[in-house]
Amino acid sequence: MPELPEVETTVRAISGFENSILEKIVIHNRSLRWEVDKDLEKLTANKRIYKISRRAKYIIIKLDVYSLMLHLGMSGKLRIQNKKDNYFKKHDHVEFVFKDKKIIFNDVRRFGSLHITKNINDHPLISNLGIEPLSRSFNKDYLHALTLDSKLNIKKLLMDQKKVVGVGNIYASESLFLASINPLRPAKKISLSECDDIIKAIKKVLKQAIKMGGTTLKDFYSADGSEGYFKLELNVYGLEDKPCKKCKRKIKRIVLGQRSTFFCENCQV
DNA sequence: CTGAGATCCTGTCTGC
DNA sequence: TGCAGACAGGATCTCA
Structure with missing residues (x-):
């Protein structure tokens, strides 16, 4: 489900x-x-949260010695709830309990994950990740070097x-539409x-x-229950057979690497 | 090393 | 209405 903007929105909400x-x-x-670590509850009881941040699509919750890494997978979401409202929803897997509130991790499909680790950057799921798309180092030269190698x-x-x-x-489909790249x-x-166009479009x-x-x-939904409104800005994603916003021809849907991919054959060369 | 395809899981929607 | 099949925001793993 969630890509960078949804994870970022969730991080801000909590x-x-x-x-x-x-x-x-x-x-x-x-x-x-992955099976959640057996010691996780023990290691996190009565700890102050120093920092909540995002790395890639992971939500990073920094405690004293340990940090938590939460990935929302395809269907995961967080929900802030008053502690006294003691209700549950189907597929509520984890509760983070505070004085008056709790944050609940709900994930229908269970592709999400929760890890505890001392050093985030050494964790195998983090250490091999590429760079952040909104960082300065994600630029046309960086992308061009990657493309030549691929x-x-x-x-x-x-x-x-x-x-x-x-x-x-x-966002892959949407960025390529903006960059006019097939x-x-x-x-x-x-x-x-063209790499420059793609970089600018992604950002x-x-x-x-x-x-x-x-x-x-x-x-x-974000953790505060609000919806995201970027759906209204989508140009191609989920819009098969709808008119392209630039040229009015029909948006095409194909499958690439088992994922639906939407684009305009006319505008994206 | 790279890349293609299967796979994990539950729910919803479409078409017969 | 039932039922099969396709599809869903991800990413790891297995194998060539």
Whole structure:
């Protein structure tokens, strides 16, 4: 489900819990993408939260010695709830309990994960990640070097988290539309100036999506319960057979690497 | 090393 | 209405 803007939106929604004391973590179902560490509850009881941040699509919660890494997978979301409202929803797996409130991790499909580790950057799921798309070092030269080295088509390359993080299926399609690049193009054949177009498009799309609270297609809600309104800005994603906003021809849907991919054959070369 | 395809899981929607 | 099949915001793993 969530790509960088949705994760960022979620992080911002729970940032108010920084400096709060996490009384305890209650786990109802350890069987997520990976089995949750048996010692996690013990290691996190009555710890202050120093920092809540994002790396790639991971939510990082820094305690004293340990940090938590939470990935929302395809269907995960957080929900802030008053502690006294003691209700549960189906697929509530983890509760982060504070003095008056709790944050609940709900994940229908259980592709999400929760890890505890001392040093985030040494964790194997983090250490091999590519660079942040909104950082300065994500620029045309960086991307061009990657493309020259790759046999993938450009869309698959952009979604490869080892190369650049945070771009998922929606924003890959949307960025390539803005950059007027066909998603099927072999990465190798993308010129430096086209790389520049792609970089600018990705940054623009991600920033705008964050501003609008992410994209709610059907069931993404931020932790405060609000929807993301970037859906209204989508140009191609989920719009098969609808008229292209530039040329009015029909948007095409194809499958690349088992993922739906939307683009305009006329505008994207 | 790279890249393609299968796979994890539950729910919803479409078409017969 | 039932039922099969496709599809869903991700990313790891297995194998060539």
